[in-house]
Structures are given as C-alpha cells and as structure tokens.
Amino acid sequence: MSHENPMSQITPASTSRRIDVELGSRRYPVWIGPGLMSDTATWRETIRGRHVLVFSNRTIAPLYLPKIEAGLSGLSWDSYVMDDGEAYKTFANIEQALGALARMGATRDACVIALGGGVVGDMAGFTAACWMRGIDFIQMPTTLLAMVDSSVGGKTGVNLPAGKNLVGAFHQPRAVFADTDSLATLPAREYRAGLAEVVKGAAIGDPVFFSWLEDHAEALAARDPAPLIEAIARKVAYKAGVVARDETEQGERALLNLGHSFGHALETAGHYQTWLHGEAVAIGMVLAAQLSEQLGMADAADTGRLRRLLLQLGLPVAPGALAPAETLLQLMRLDKKNLAGKLRLILWDGIGRARLVPGVDEAAVLGVLQAAINAPV
Known part of the structure; x- marks a missing residue:
C-alpha cells in the first residue's frame, strides 16, 4: 500500500x-x-x-x-x-x-x-x-x-x-x-479496494444500502465527501451490529467473510503481490455469487447487479490466470471456516441474503474457478 x-x-x-x-x-x-x-x-x-x-x-x-x-x-x-x-x-x-x-x-x-x-x-x-x-x-x-x-x-x-x-x-x-x-x-487503486468492503456489507444483509450504492456509485468513485462519509458510516454501523451479536464469529459474524474464502486463496497464490485485499474480495464475491447460481440458490440477475456495481467502482471481477484452479481449491481447504475437512463457504440467496453453507461440493467450486480463470479480468 x-x-x-x-x-x-x-x-x-x-x-x-x-x-x-x-x-x-x-x-x-x-x-x-x-x-x-x-x-x-x-x-x-x-x-x-x-x-x-x-x-x-x-x-x-x-x-x-x-x-x-x-x-x-x-x-x-x-x-x-x-x-x-x-x-x-x-x-x-x-x-x-x-x-x-x-x-x-x-x-x-x-x-x-x-x-x-x-x-x-x-x-x-x-x-x-x-x-x-x-x-x-x-x-x-x-x-x-x-x-x-x-x-x-x-x-x-x-x-x-x-x-x-x-x-x-x-x-x-x-x-x-x-x-x-x-x-x-490514498492512490486510486487502494481507494477502490476499500469500496469493495463497502459493497460487501450491503451484499450480505442490506439490499436497501446496495441500491443506494448503485445510485451513488459515480459519486463514490469520485470521492465525493458527503456520500463517502455516509457510506463509511452505514458500513460501520452494519458491522458494529453484527459484531455486537457475535463477537467471536460463532455464527452470524462469519457472514462478513463473503468472498473471503476465494479472495484469501487468490492473495496467497499471488504471494500478496498480485491483488490487493479488497480487489481479491471483489473477485471472491463474484465467484461466490456464481457458485450460488450453480447450486440453484440465487438468480443470475443478482450476480449481474453485483458485477455491474463493482465494475462501476473500478474493481476487478475475475482472477485471470493467476494459478491453476486446483491450486486455488487446495488453498481454500485451509480456510478457517472449514470443518471436518469439508468446505464451508459464505454464499447467498441473492442481494442482501447471505448464509453459511456447509459441505459445499468441491467439484462445483472447481468448475466455477476454472470458468473464472478463462474469463476476462
């Protein structure tokens, strides 16, 4: 940074x-x-x-x-x-x-x-x-x-x-x-990486805030002070409520990791040099949304809205050929949310409705990763 x-x-x-x-x-x-x-x-x-x-x-x-x-x-x-x-x-x-x-x-x-x-x-x-x-x-x-x-x-x-x-x-x-x-x-790239975490909070549990972000994307990208302070305050208030209810991540707080299982694997594969954390989370959220689609949990329209908002904010939505899909999956197996050797991922039922899904099929994850690696960055 x-x-x-x-x-x-x-x-x-x-x-x-x-x-x-x-x-x-x-x-x-x-x-x-x-x-x-x-x-x-x-x-x-x-x-x-x-x-x-x-x-x-x-x-x-x-x-x-x-x-x-x-x-x-x-x-x-x-x-x-x-x-x-x-x-x-x-x-x-x-x-x-x-x-x-x-x-x-x-x-x-x-x-x-x-x-x-x-x-x-x-x-x-x-x-x-x-x-x-x-x-x-x-x-x-x-x-x-x-x-x-x-x-x-x-x-x-x-x-x-x-x-x-x-x-x-x-x-x-x-x-x-x-x-x-x-x-x-703050240089533009680091600023945009921070906006990914703002989007994440809305994507997890606040569809009204997500719509607000869509309406103010241009102003936020331009660092307009009034909507920027409002966006920070809304995201902090949301997270404060989650932390108050689940301080040590025994349940609801795990939802704050939407996109992180994929994102941390991307960061590690790139030796923390390729993607900034927020960029990796942005890509990870899209991958989680695409996996949710594959599993029949969510509609493609919600994935499309997420991709469009991230792109409006200048964020990446695909990982590129950083590492083979099998390597990324192996790194995801080290995620702290996993239990008994099974993947537990934060996925969603659509904008504002994230949930923790145990025992996710690794073949489905691998398919999403392979497709994303071949997609434009």
Missing part, C-alpha cells in the same frame, strides 16, 4: 459521525470524519496509562506520525515502523514491536496506536493482545478498507506462508478514529 503526499485535503462534508460498538457491558466509539488525527483532545482522552507505542509503516509514518506526536506530550512513547505491505505481516515484525514495548518498560496500562491500513491495524492489535496478555490499543485507520472493515470488530492476525491470518486473536480496540482527510493521499 502506498500513499501520496497530500496536495489537498478532503473538504469536510459534515460534522464527524460517532457509532458505538456495544459488546455487553463493554462499548467503544468509532469516530468518522475529517480532522480527527488533529483533534488531540478527543483521542488523547482514550489513553489510560503513560506508555504509548505508535505502530505504523514506512509510507504512513512520514505523512501522519508528526500529528500523533503532537498529541503525546507528557507521555513516555516510542514508535515501531515496519515495511509497507501484506508480505511483511509476519512474526518477525511482531517480535520487534514487542521488543519496543519491552525497552519502554511498558506496563499493563500501556497503549498501542495503530496508524495505518489493515496490515498495520492487524499487527498492532495482535501486538497489544500479546503484551502482558492484553493491553489497550487505538485504531487510526488511514485507508478506506481499514476504516470500513478491519479497524472495527477486534480481529487481529499474522500471516503464515501457508495462508493469511492463520494466527491471531480477538482483541477489541479501545476506540477507532477514522480521519477521512487521510483518504486524500
């Missing part, structure tokens, strides 16, 4: 939006809007102790770390800055971040600030989950993908050569501050 030097800031379209994630007696806020990183008075209040580790990467830190530094006056703090990209989501970086906490003498009331996209958020959260069996962390996502998905819900993780996020923990943030000004520095 890369950001560009800010040439201009997104004009504030409205005041910041706040959405609370409620987990029984626990609650944390998700703030969405412009200028949040500079609003020191708000985010500084969420830090309880005196030790802070800012976890970032070499692309984001030069752009935004100075803003965070300005708010850490009086605290004992350090930063850990990793290389940029999914390929660096490794235990080696976790070990170095934990070493930084050790050198600080960080106590159990310490806090980790995740300043970056989804990789940084997952890594910072896992570091916080590991240190003294769990300390606070704050999400400050700088990509659209992280704002609408990975920064909310407490999933943290590390990749292995065998697959993505095979090691991780559920560890909820203390707060999330999604500063939409940071999207002004």
Whole structure:
C-alpha cells in the first residue's frame, strides 16, 4: 500500500459521525470524519496509562506520525515502523514491536496506536493482545478498507506462508478514529479496494444500502465527501451490529467473510503481490455469487447487479490466470471456516441474503474457478 503526499485535503462534508460498538457491558466509539488525527483532545482522552507505542509503516509514518506526536506530550512513547505491505505481516515484525514495548518498560496500562491500513491495524492489535496478555490499543485507520472493515470488530492476525491470518486473536480496540482527510493521499487503486468492503456489507444483509450504492456509485468513485462519509458510516454501523451479536464469529459474524474464502486463496497464490485485499474480495464475491447460481440458490440477475456495481467502482471481477484452479481449491481447504475437512463457504440467496453453507461440493467450486480463470479480468 502506498500513499501520496497530500496536495489537498478532503473538504469536510459534515460534522464527524460517532457509532458505538456495544459488546455487553463493554462499548467503544468509532469516530468518522475529517480532522480527527488533529483533534488531540478527543483521542488523547482514550489513553489510560503513560506508555504509548505508535505502530505504523514506512509510507504512513512520514505523512501522519508528526500529528500523533503532537498529541503525546507528557507521555513516555516510542514508535515501531515496519515495511509497507501484506508480505511483511509476519512474526518477525511482531517480535520487534514487542521488543519496543519491552525497552519502554511498558506496563499493563500501556497503549498501542495503530496508524495505518489493515496490515498495520492487524499487527498492532495482535501486538497489544500479546503484551502482558492484553493491553489497550487505538485504531487510526488511514485507508478506506481499514476504516470500513478491519479497524472495527477486534480481529487481529499474522500471516503464515501457508495462508493469511492463520494466527491471531480477538482483541477489541479501545476506540477507532477514522480521519477521512487521510483518504486524500490514498492512490486510486487502494481507494477502490476499500469500496469493495463497502459493497460487501450491503451484499450480505442490506439490499436497501446496495441500491443506494448503485445510485451513488459515480459519486463514490469520485470521492465525493458527503456520500463517502455516509457510506463509511452505514458500513460501520452494519458491522458494529453484527459484531455486537457475535463477537467471536460463532455464527452470524462469519457472514462478513463473503468472498473471503476465494479472495484469501487468490492473495496467497499471488504471494500478496498480485491483488490487493479488497480487489481479491471483489473477485471472491463474484465467484461466490456464481457458485450460488450453480447450486440453484440465487438468480443470475443478482450476480449481474453485483458485477455491474463493482465494475462501476473500478474493481476487478475475475482472477485471470493467476494459478491453476486446483491450486486455488487446495488453498481454500485451509480456510478457517472449514470443518471436518469439508468446505464451508459464505454464499447467498441473492442481494442482501447471505448464509453459511456447509459441505459445499468441491467439484462445483472447481468448475466455477476454472470458468473464472478463462474469463476476462
């Protein structure tokens, strides 16, 4: 992931939006809007102790770390800055971040600030989950993908050569501050990848939102601030509700993985270099919809609407000849949702009606993969 030097800031379209994630007696806020990183008075209040580790990467830190530094006056703090990209989501970086906490003498009331996209958020959260069996962390996502998905819900993780996020923990943030000004520095490809997760939320369980996205696709592709903030808020509110009902993915929360079984296989096959996560999810959603058609669960018209919306937003809808279908299927067998050696996939009955389907026929999956590999990208 890369950001560009800010040439201009997104004009504030409205005041910041706040959405609370409620987990029984626990609650944390998700703030969405412009200028949040500079609003020191708000985010500084969420830090309880005196030790802070800012976890970032070499692309984001030069752009935004100075803003965070300005708010850490009086605290004992350090930063850990990793290389940029999914390929660096490794235990080696976790070990170095934990070493930084050790050198600080960080106590159990310490806090980790995740300043970056989804990789940084997952890594910072896992570091916080590991240190003294769990300390606070704050999400400050700088990509659209992280704002609408990975920064909310407490999933943290590390990749292995065998697959993505095979090691991780559920560890909820203390707060999330999604500063939409940071999207002004986000290159077009990364921005579009984030829109895939917005579409995913609507495709899973909100057909009204899906229609809204179809009506506002052109404005969203152009980064129009008002519909952008509205789209982020709607997606976060939807996910917050799902997480509140199923924090540790025992049931409904698994639906948030629509397209991910296919998508993670594509990412792994490409060694995290070919497709961005959101792009892989976009392709994965189309593959899941096509498989749902093959299994007689959904109509081709719904698949067509999904493909058209993704294309309007500039997203890919086919994988190309990345790897043989058999290789992709083998990678899908490692998916965390599988049980007793059988594929369990998130499929749908049409827009807004996703469900978890156990024991999916591998021959049907293989046929969909083979057809997609031969389709235009």
